[in-house]
Amino acid sequence: MGFGRSSRATGLCIAILLSFATPNCFADTSAAILTGKVLFMRHALAPGNGDPDYFDLNDCDTQRNLSAEGIAQAKEIGAKLNKRGLVFSKVFSSEWCRCQQTAVKLNLGQVIPFRGLNSFYEAHFSEDDLLPLLYEKLWNVESSGDPVLMVTHFVTIQAVTGLSVSSGGVVLYDPETGESIKFTP
Numbered sequence: 001m002g003f004g005r006s007s008r009a010t011g012l013c014i015a016i017l018l019s020f021a022t023p024n025c026f027a028d029t030s031a032a033i034l035t036g037k038v039l040f041m042r043h044a045l046a047p048g049n050g051d052p053d054y055f056d057l058n059d060c061d062t063q064r065n066l067s068a069e070g071i072a073q074a075k076e077i078g079a080k081l082n083k084r085g086l087v088f089s090k091v092f093s094s095e096w097c098r099c100q101q102t103a104v105k106l107n108l109g110q111v112i113p114f115r116g117l118n119s120f121y122e123a124h125f126s127e128d129d130l131l132p133l134l135y136e137k138l139w140n141v142e143s144s145g146d147p148v149l150m151v152t153h154f155v156t157i158q159a160v161t162g163l164s165v166s167s168g169g170v171v172l173y174d175p176e177t178g179e180s181i182k183f184t185p
Contacts, residue, residue, distance in 0.1 A: 036143035038173040040150050040157045045070030045167045046098040050122050060097035071105055073168045078106030080185035089146040094118045094153060103151040119153040131159060138175040
């Protein structure tokens with residue numbers, strides 16, 4: 001798989017970012033620089049930690065959900081991404097309600113629930129089962145296509161990218177090189 005000129009520009013931008021540890025390099029670049037990349041986003045604000053003992057993946061009432069502030073946060077992030085002219089080939093979400101709520105409120109495309117983005121924080125699912133699904137999906141991201149958005153959880157983003165983000169945080173990930181950097185919408 002070759003990247004071509006856009007990938008060289010992306011590589012240069014990432015190198016500059018890593019050298020100076022400043023995420024603003026992407027703030028001044030065009031959406032074209034994100035071709036073939038993945039934006040991982042942690043779900044918006046959902047107060048608390050983990051999920052209740054009676055957690056049921058199919059029942060949002062048994063899960064931590066977005067607060068009013070989280071809903072506003074997701075809408076604001078979506079507006080910022082839209083203003084930058086980003087078009088996503090696909091918008092994937094964890095099956096958790098707070099991730100799907102975030103993805104819907106971003107208003108950036110049809111949301112596709114994807115098991116590989118589920119959390120393994122409290123062992124509702126196994127990291128050993130989920131991450132291979134996610135890596136397979138990442139392997140199939142087309143280097144010449146529009147970027148892919150994946151709304152997920154802290155542990156999933158950290159496992160793939162090595163970076164930790166707050167609620168609503170975004171990480172730019174290159175599936176071909178494995179490089180990642182925090183992204184400011």
